[in-house]
Amino acid sequence: MDNDLTPWLAVMVIAFVTFCSRIAGPVLMSRIAASDRIERFLDAMAVSVVAALVASIIAQAGWREAAAVAICAVVMLRCQSAIWSIMAGIWLAAAWSSINV
Amino acid sequence: MVRSKLPDTPHHANSVTLTWIGVLSGARRLAPLSFFVFPFGVGFGVAAIEQELTGPQAIVMSAVVFSGAAQFAALDFWPHPTNLISVALVIFAINGRHVISGAALAPWLNQLPLHKRWLALGLLSDPNFTDSHRTFQAGEKDVGILLGGGLVLWLNWILGTAIGTYAGTTAGSLRSFGFDVVMVCFFATVMTERLKHRSAIAPAVFATGVSVMTLGWLPAGWNIIAAAIVGGVAGAVRGQ
Numbered sequence: 584m585d586n587d588l589t590p591w592l593a594v595m596v597i598a599f600v601t602f603c604s605r606i607a608g609p610v611l612m613s614r615i616a617a618s619d620r621i622e623r624f625l626d627a628m629a630v631s632v633v634a635a636l637v638a639s640i641i642a643q644a645g646w647r648e649a650a651a652v653a654i655c656a657v658v659m660l661r662c663q664s665a666i667w668s669i670m671a672g673i674w675l676a677a678a679w680s681s682i683n684v
Numbered sequence: 685m686v687r688s689k690l691p692d693t694p695h696h697a698n699s700v701t702l703t704w705i706g707v708l709s710g711a712r713r714l715a716p717l718s719f720f721v722f723p724f725g726v727g728f729g730v731a732a733i734e735q736e737l738t739g740p741q742a743i744v745m746s747a748v749v750f751s752g753a754a755q756f757a758a759l760d761f762w763p764h765p766t767n768l769i770s771v772a773l774v775i776f777a778i779n780g781r782h783v784i785s786g787a788a789l790a791p792w793l794n795q796l797p798l799h800k801r802w803l804a805l806g807l808l809s810d811p812n813f814t815d816s817h818r819t820f821q822a823g824e825k826d827v828g829i830l831l832g833g834g835l836v837l838w839l840n841w842i843l844g845t846a847i848g849t850y851a852g853t854t855a856g857s858l859r860s861f862g863f864d865v866v867m868v869c870f871f872a873t874v875m876t877e878r879l880k881h882r883s884a885i886a887p888a889v890f891a892t893g894v895s896v897m898t899l900g901w902l903p904a905g906w907n908i909i910a911a912a913i914v915g916g917v918a919g920a921v922r923g924q
Contacts, residue, residue: 608788
């Protein structure tokens with residue numbers, strides 16, 4: 584079993600890695616020439632993580648979450664507002680829960 | 685947060701500086717936008733409670749990490765974030781964008797001494813990057829704009845998180861209110877935005893396939909890392 588300090592340690596690891604990612608760009612640029620391919624790799628990797636998270640969360644959760652994501656994406660395409668699309672997703676999930684108790 | 689002493693010197697025509705005037709100006713520029721960061725902070729606070737973080741843990745995380753995508757992704761490891769190597773790799777992969785935006789700011793930042801460079805980058809995020817990069821390109825020399833924009837976003841993010849954790853602990857069943865889907869919906873909005881660029885489609889498709897196929901047999905988090913690498917390579921080899 585993990586002890587009480589584990590979550591705090593994880594928070595510190597996340598903070599450290601995030602800080603490193605923030606300073607990495609200028610550090611790299613002072614050493615190597617920027618390459619198109621490296622830039623494409625990092626860009627694609629960031630997109631991939633988000634795609635993988637959505638896919639694996641839905642795969643583990645089910646239709647309710649898949650429907651919430653779907654309405655969220657539709658609203659995002661329609662009105663370009665992240666807040667409203669997340670609200671739509673929350674609303675759908677709440678409605679789904681109230682119908683299928 | 686900003687404890688180090690910033691010189692209040694006037695701008696020199698050709699040299700990059702970091703001054704309080706710049707910090708204030710950056711904060712003022714992004715104050716209206718930062719209002720919209722607040723509800724995301726609330727969403728994170730609620731989601732964190734849902735994943736069994738304590739209120740103080742969630743608030744400290746928002747203060748020391750200050751990255752919505754990374755923090756929501758990190759929640760996937762809770763309530764037992766024991767595999768710190770997977771945590772570190774997933775967070776690094778999701779923060780790959782910081783490396784790119786930091787590199788884009790390098791022509792200005794790298795004219796500063798190291799400690800000021802790190803101070804200015806400490807609160808780098810998408811909105812203050814976009815705002816300050818545009819301003820630097822137009823001839824601005826004060827990197828304080830980047831830090832100031834970050835500060836006002838950071839304050840709203842922490843405040844939102846605090847209120848979210850309070851709501852999360854007092855509202856009862858989050859599932860019946862639909863708040864448990866905040867995290868996945870946040871990712872869905874980011875995804876929808878990114879997919880408008882055609883170059884993002886192939887990496888996203890590969891990543892989706894790899895993450896679902898490896899879900900059952902890779903340890904927690906490693907299916908995301910595998911998907912990130914495959915998707916990254918798919919993006920890197922494009923157009924050859």
